Amino acid sequence: MAQQTSNIAALIPAPKADIVVQDLGQPSAPGAGEVLIRNHAIALNPIDWKRQSWGMFIESYPAVIGADVAGTVTEVGPDVTAFKKGDRVIGFANSFTGGNKYGAHQTFTLAQAFATAKIPASLSFAEAATVPTGVSTASMALFDVLGLPLPGTSSSPSTPSKSILIWGGASTVGFFTIQIARLAGLTVFAAASPKHHAKLRSLGATEVVDYRSPTAVEDLVAAAEKAGTPITLAFDTISTAETLTATAKVLSVSSGGKALSGTSFVHTTPWPETLAVVEGIKSEQVRGEQLWGRRKDLSAWLYNDALPKWLAQGGVIPSGHRTIPGGLSGIQEGLDQLKKGVSGEKLMVEI
Numbered sequence: 001m002a003q004q005t006s007n008i009a010a011l012i013p014a015p016k017a018d019i020v021v022q023d024l025g026q027p028s029a030p031g032a033g034e035v036l037i038r039n040h041a042i043a044l045n046p047i048d049w050k051r052q053s054w055g056m057f058i059e060s061y062p063a064v065i066g067a068d069v070a071g072t073v074t075e076v077g078p079d080v081t082a083f084k085k086g087d088r089v090i091g092f093a094n095s096f097t098g099g100n101k102y103g104a105h106q107t108f109t110l111a112q113a114f115a116t117a118k119i120p121a122s123l124s125f126a127e128a129a130t131v132p133t134g135v136s137t138a139s140m141a142l143f144d145v146l147g148l149p150l151p152g153t154s155s156s157p158s159t160p161s162k163s164i165l166i167w168g169g170a171s172t173v174g175f176f177t178i179q180i181a182r183l184a185g186l187t188v189f190a191a192a193s194p195k196h197h198a199k200l201r202s203l204g205a206t207e208v209v210d211y212r213s214p215t216a217v218e219d220l221v222a223a224a225e226k227a228g229t230p231i232t233l234a235f236d237t238i239s240t241a242e243t244l245t246a247t248a249k250v251l252s253v254s255s256g257g258k259a260l261s262g263t264s265f266v267h268t269t270p271w272p273e274t275l276a277v278v279e280g281i282k283s284e285q286v287r288g289e290q291l292w293g294r295r296k297d298l299s300a301w302l303y304n305d306a307l308p309k310w311l312a313q314g315g316v317i318p319s320g321h322r323t324i325p326g327g328l329s330g331i332q333e334g335l336d337q338l339k340k341g342v343s344g345e346k347l348m349v350e351i
């Protein structure tokens with residue numbers, strides 16, 4: 001039985017409309033394989049403002065969107081044994097195809113158990129809420145698109161054997177990809193603003209260059225040469241025509257002008273129609289949302305197995321965050337700020 005309590009939601013009432021906060025009544029009871037989370041921190045992502053402004057991944061209105069929650073389990077579905085009432089968890093909430101009850105921007109969110117992870121007592125809800133979309137996208141990029149072996153499995157390398165460039169290392173996705181790439185045994189190079197370099201090195205990046213420098217490409221190639229490892233893998237988390245071009249150039253120059261076999265390139269948004277495809281380099285857009293469908297197995301490994309250990313042991317640490325005041329009423333202000341751009345911080349609300 002769902003609890004007799006109100007579910008207050010920040011919903012988008014109509015296409016392109018501002019968010020309104022409304023009581024949706026009693027929250028839905030979790031079905032098989034689901035948990036109901038009483039959210040305490042809800043993190044915002046660029047896709048949230050894009051969905052609001054452009055109508056992407058919204059089938060009908062009013063719409064409750066958002067993907068990243070941290071809170072307390074209040075109820076579990078009939079067959080769920082891995083979680084119990086009172087567990088502190090994060091959820092990667094499927095508001096893309098699941099419907100409003102799976103949206104993050106509300107007091108109670110239904111999450112699939114395979115996309116829910118217990119969090120250690122050492123992390124606040126706000127710290128933990130910075131994690132889901134970042135680790136989900138990083139894991140899909142590394143272990144699905146690039147096909148790397150999972151850390152800790154017998155086929156994973158014991159010594160670093162490949163190098164990866166993370167262009168946009170200080171973005172949320174970049175921040176978590178650096179950490180998971182290191183756990184996967186990769187040597188990591190990154191491009192980010194100088195103010196973030198020390199932090200990204202502390203996460204395990206071997207070298208970080210200034211993405212605004214006119215010699216950024218040459219600096220990355222030189223750093224890889226110095227480390228004795230050509231860069232054959234890349235994840236451009238920003239994916240503008242400019243960053244895609246620069247990233248492709250690093251891959252191509254790093255391997256002597258001719259892409260080495262297995263050179264692969266992941267991007268976060270569709271390849272621009274006006275930009276020529278790079279010969280000899282396999283490129284593909286990552287789709288984090290596939291963890292709710294085609295790659296449920298990868299999601300279960302990440303959320304139920306790897307992530308709780310990484311968070312408890314510090315193998316993965318949360319990104320910096322800034323809480324927008326006003327609880328659910330602050331979400332519109334947060335999305336407006338995110339649309340203008342943020343620098344090395346995750347925006348969120350706490351309720």
Ligand SMILES: NC(=O)c1ccc[n+]([C@@H]2O[C@H](COP(=O)([O-])OP(=O)(O)OC[C@H]3O[C@@H](n4cnc5c(N)ncnc54)[C@H](OP(=O)(O)O)[C@@H]3O)[C@@H](O)[C@H]2O)c1
Binds near residue numbers: 211243289
């Ligand atoms: N396909 C998917 O499944 C998926 C999943 C998640 C996100 N995404 C998309 O991926 C993109 C990144 O998302 P996010 O949440 O990680 O973004 P974010 O955290 O909001 O990114 C902000 C950061 O990007 C950095 N940045 C901006 N322009 C840059 C450039 N030209 N080169 C290097 N760094 C640059 C900024 O650095 P400074 O301010 O320090 O300059 C800032 O720290 C968004 O477009 C998002 O919609 C896609």
